[in-house]
Amino acid sequence: MRTDLPQPVRLADYRPSDYLIDRVELDIRLHATATRVQSKLSLRPNPNGVPGAPLVLDGDDLKAKYVLMNGAQLDPSNLFLTPDQLRIDVVPNEPFHLEIETEVDPTANTRLMGLYRSGSAYCTQCEAEGFRRITYFLDRPDVLSVYTTRIEADFREAQVLLGNGNRIESGTIEGTGRHYAIWHDPFPKPSYLFALVGGILGSIHDRFITRSGREVALGIYVEPGKEKAAAYAMDALKRSMAWDEEVFGREYDLDVFNIVAVSDFNMGAMENKGLNIFNDKYVLALPETATDTDYAQIEAVIAHEYFHNWTGNRITCRDWFQLCLKEGLTVFRDHEFSADMRSRAVRRIADVRTLRSAQFPEDAGPLAHNVRPDTYLEINNFYTATVYEKGAELIRMLKVLIGDEAFRQGMDLYFDRHDGTAATIEDFIACFAETAKRDLNQFSLWYHQSGTPLVQVETAYDEQAQTYTLDLTQSCKPTPGQETKQPFVIPVAFGLIARDGTPVDLQSSGPDAADEKECARDLIELTTERRRIVFHAVPERPVPSLLRGFSAPVRLETALSEADLLTLVAHDSDPFNRWQAAQTYATRQLVRAVEVVRAGHKPAYDEAFISALLRVLDQSSDPAFTAQVITLPGEADLAREIGNDVDPAAIHGARVALRQAIGEGLKPNLLKIYQAMTSEEPYSPDAASAGRRSLRNAALDLFCAGSRDEGLELALKQFESATTMTDKIAALGILTQYAGTSREKALEAFYATHAAEALVIDKWFILQATIPEPETLNRVKSLMQHPAFSLHNPNRTRSLIGAFATGNQTQFNAADGSGYDFLAGIVLELDPLNPQVAARLLSAFRSWRSLETGRRTFAEAALRRVAGVAGLSPDVKDIAERSLG
Ligand code: TRP
Ligand code: ZN
Numbered sequence: 001m002r003t004d005l006p007q008p009v010r011l012a013d014y015r016p017s018d019y020l021i022d023r024v025e026l027d028i029r030l031h032a033t034a035t036r037v038q039s040k041l042s043l044r045p046n047p048n049g050v051p052g053a054p055l056v057l058d059g060d061d062l063k064a065k066y067v068l069m070n071g072a073q074l075d076p077s078n079l080f081l082t083p084d085q086l087r088i089d090v091v092p093n094e095p096f097h098l099e100i101e102t103e104v105d106p107t108a109n110t111r112l113m114g115l116y117r118s119g120s121a122y123c124t125q126c127e128a129e130g131f132r133r134i135t136y137f138l139d140r141p142d143v144l145s146v147y148t149t150r151i152e153a154d155f156r157e158a159q160v161l162l163g164n165g166n167r168i169e170s171g172t173i174e175g176t177g178r179h180y181a182i183w184h185d186p187f188p189k190p191s192y193l194f195a196l197v198g199g200i201l202g203s204i205h206d207r208f209i210t211r212s213g214r215e216v217a218l219g220i221y222v223e224p225g226k227e228k229a230a231a232y233a234m235d236a237l238k239r240s241m242a243w244d245e246e247v248f249g250r251e252y253d254l255d256v257f258n259i260v261a262v263s264d265f266n267m268g269a270m271e272n273k274g275l276n277i278f279n280d281k282y283v284l285a286l287p288e289t290a291t292d293t294d295y296a297q298i299e300a301v302i303a304h305e306y307f308h309n310w311t312g313n314r315i316t317c318r319d320w321f322q323l324c325l326k327e328g329l330t331v332f333r334d335h336e337f338s339a340d341m342r343s344r345a346v347r348r349i350a351d352v353r354t355l356r357s358a359q360f361p362e363d364a365g366p367l368a369h370n371v372r373p374d375t376y377l378e379i380n381n382f383y384t385a386t387v388y389e390k391g392a393e394l395i396r397m398l399k400v401l402i403g404d405e406a407f408r409q410g411m412d413l414y415f416d417r418h419d420g421t422a423a424t425i426e427d428f429i430a431c432f433a434e435t436a437k438r439d440l441n442q443f444s445l446w447y448h449q450s451g452t453p454l455v456q457v458e459t460a461y462d463e464q465a466q467t468y469t470l471d472l473t474q475s476c477k478p479t480p481g482q483e484t485k486q487p488f489v490i491p492v493a494f495g496l497i498a499r500d501g502t503p504v505d506l507q508s509s510g511p512d513a514a515d516e517k518e519c520a521r522d523l524i525e526l527t528t529e530r531r532r533i534v535f536h537a538v539p540e541r542p543v544p545s546l547l548r549g550f551s552a553p554v555r556l557e558t559a560l561s562e563a564d565l566l567t568l569v570a571h572d573s574d575p576f577n578r579w580q581a582a583q584t585y586a587t588r589q590l591v592r593a594v595e596v597v598r599a600g601h602k603p604a605y606d607e608a609f610i611s612a613l614l615r616v617l618d619q620s621s622d623p624a625f626t627a628q629v630i631t632l633p634g635e636a637d638l639a640r641e642i643g644n645d646v647d648p649a650a651i652h653g654a655r656v657a658l659r660q661a662i663g664e665g666l667k668p669n670l671l672k673i674y675q676a677m678t679s680e681e682p683y684s685p686d687a688a689s690a691g692r693r694s695l696r697n698a699a700l701d702l703f704c705a706g707s708r709d710e711g712l713e714l715a716l717k718q719f720e721s722a723t724t725m726t727d728k729i730a731a732l733g734i735l736t737q738y739a740g741t742s743r744e745k746a747l748e749a750f751y752a753t754h755a756a757e758a759l760v761i762d763k764w765f766i767l768q769a770t771i772p773e774p775e776t777l778n779r780v781k782s783l784m785q786h787p788a789f790s791l792h793n794p795n796r797t798r799s800l801i802g803a804f805a806t807g808n809q810t811q812f813n814a815a816d817g818s819g820y821d822f823l824a825g826i827v828l829e830l831d832p833l834n835p836q837v838a839a840r841l842l843s844a845f846r847s848w849r850s851l852e853t854g855r856r857t858f859a860e861a862a863l864r865r866v867a868g869v870a871g872l873s874p875d876v877k878d879i880a881e882r883s884l885g
Helices: 228-247 293-307 319-342 344-364 385-404 404-418 425-436 441-448 511-520 562-571 575-598 608-616 621-631 635-644 648-664 667-674 687-706 708-721 725-737 740-755 758-767 777-781 792-809 817-828 835-845 854-866 875-885
Strands: 017-031 035-045 055-056 063-069 079-082 085-088 094-103 114-119 120-125 144-154 160-163 166-173 178-189 197-198 200-209 213-224 256-262 275-279 455-463 465-474 490-497 523-528 530-535 543-546 554-557
Touching: 063 079, 063 777, 079 114, 120 256, 120 465, 144 160, 144 197, 160 178, 160 621, 197 275, 200 854, 213 228, 228 256, 228 293, 256 293, 275 293, 293 425, 293 687, 293 725, 319 385, 319 425, 319 562, 344 385, 344 575, 344 621, 344 635, 344 854, 385 404, 385 425, 385 441, 385 490, 404 425, 425 441, 441 667, 455 543, 465 490, 465 523, 490 562, 511 523, 523 530, 543 554, 543 562, 554 667, 562 575, 562 608, 562 635, 575 608, 575 621, 575 635, 575 648, 608 621, 608 648, 608 667, 621 687, 635 648, 648 667, 648 687, 667 687, 687 708, 687 725, 708 725, 708 740, 725 758, 740 758, 777 792, 777 817, 792 817, 792 835, 817 835, 817 854, 835 854
Parallel strands: 017 144, 213 256, 256 275, 455 554
Antiparallel strands: 017 035, 035 094, 055 085, 063 094, 079 085, 114 120, 120 197, 144 178, 160 197, 166 178, 200 213, 455 465, 465 530, 490 523, 490 543
């Protein structure tokens, strides 16, 4: 048993490593249960370190075979070896060599960190601290080394042997049935970017010519037989490479770029230098197995990992507190890529939906943390929506504040100045302060203060004086460890709209002299707690369109009337705010309806809203956008809006009733849209065709909410005749919402057709886990016994258990606490197998304090039950304790 309690790591305690490792030569002989890892390290004292300090290498669960320094055995009194550490107290004050052999068991590695097996293949995952599960090392991102890796395996077990960089040699070992490959990566890198793969794999190959004319060999490796399903990923890769050259001036730097898809993977994908390893969910796609959303995600994740080659690999992080330096920036880059590949407005809406549903609750609850944290117990728990999604928003905001040109110059300066090094957020910001010639200290607060700021806006029109006044205030609630906040710099992109829907010309309306800058840029910089802006010569009360394009990650509260919102829905030139106005309108109605439902009555709905949706449907010129407008805020969105004393059952009731009212009110229009938006053959995953499918399916869903029997008939017909997974799963999703034999038959038929495709069965799990009926918990429990389910596989676990916990508001939050008990039990069962995934599941409790008392009491009891168990992993212990706060 471990008696050493995990100690918090603090940013303030950072000091450079006392030693550096210039070269690493690895010889890895793969074996299912006893892989031998020989590591030869060329070390030297770090001129910035403490002279004569002991050498302390990290390990995790390692078995050492031998250790040699400069070819000789060490005096036993000078060598301290445990599974978690290798320490040498007396070290030469000059360059020296260390040779270490360890033995690891990849088959027993259920954590999927370090060297493990996915099916019969061997693969690695080293970020953040997995390399220390392979060999003893200075496993920290500011130690950069050049790696040469020899991989040896039984040919029947692993015909394909892949490593980082370029393959420099390969051959067979006579008479043994074994072969080897040697890979060399000339770019110094931190250990978390190390990777190897060995297995029986199929592959597809292509090439890319960089703009300076170098040829790069591209390969994607998949389970044999799945090669065709990798074609879209390959296409996305080539488009990513071209885009990064064009938009950021970044060229690829090795002769080879390989991607391997595996089915057992803790997260989405990993940017290992020259050898990206992917969750196969983000590689494999055929029209019959993947939805349009899957295609879009594949494109985004392929781009994300590729873009890391510059933002993450060439320039890496000094320490793990700087995680957002690579992740926030790379998410920003992949968002921009997707916006360029598809509809910018629709992408922006989708990205903001994700930010609000995944990050806002984090910021509003006990797990709130800075985009750049200053302390952690377990770094795995900081791969969060705050670091990734809010981190990306900060980059977007920086660009809005300093303008496109200074932003691009700042990026160029960053690449020039920090290439080949391990950098910090301060290094990054300094580049933009320089190119924009602007003090960015206040902007930096976004990295150091957690919580979502609230911007409140009051307006006043003075008819006599013909002035229009905007009063803006900002505030931010306390978050764990941060009672008070300093004001943020908040860029509020805006415009004013006249009653006839035309934009008010801000130049000629003559604002206060001090505000001219704002009017020229259509941007208010809110830097203080309050700010007033007065517009002159405004002939009638305008409607303000604020926070256009979601120019800052804040909550906005305005006193706009319903009529104002409808003006925005109809006329705003900013599509994001057109969508937002419809969402705000729906949210207001739903929040009122929740109170009515709670009081035991049936809510009534406002005809004006339904007519506004009708106009949107009728004028639909961009189907994907229209689909977004007619999709109501989700139950979790409403829970967040309500904020406290949340009753998920009442929220569900209110939403069902509004959907029914819309479905009834727009019946003929929805049917017309459904019939007009037929899919073309053959299937194309492009944004325009996907948009038509999404509008068609959103229309069917609402139609069904209003006219159940007719709707189900259409859904069944679509389910039976669908040629694409998009249409098939949409129909099944609708059928699944309504209890009865047609649901069970459809679910059975779906399973029978797709039983062999694990990624498709995941969709089947998700649909069943999210049924808003009391029987669902039992269904989930019995599905856990289904042969297709395994708690060992993260995708299966996320699809069944994760979807229940985060996608089923009424049943996870069942009033009797059964959902909470169930999740607590699963987390405890999974923790010894895979603590990283277990901790992530547990974070479904993050909003427990905002629930009504009954549920809150049950949720707290479940969390306490987890926290009280002895021998928890640091991952689960950390989440349980912080959640209880
Ligand atoms: N760096 C990876 C990315 O964002 C994600 C990642 C971090 C990861 N840690 C991981 C993936 C552990 C799998 C397992 O692209
Ligand atoms: Zn990333």
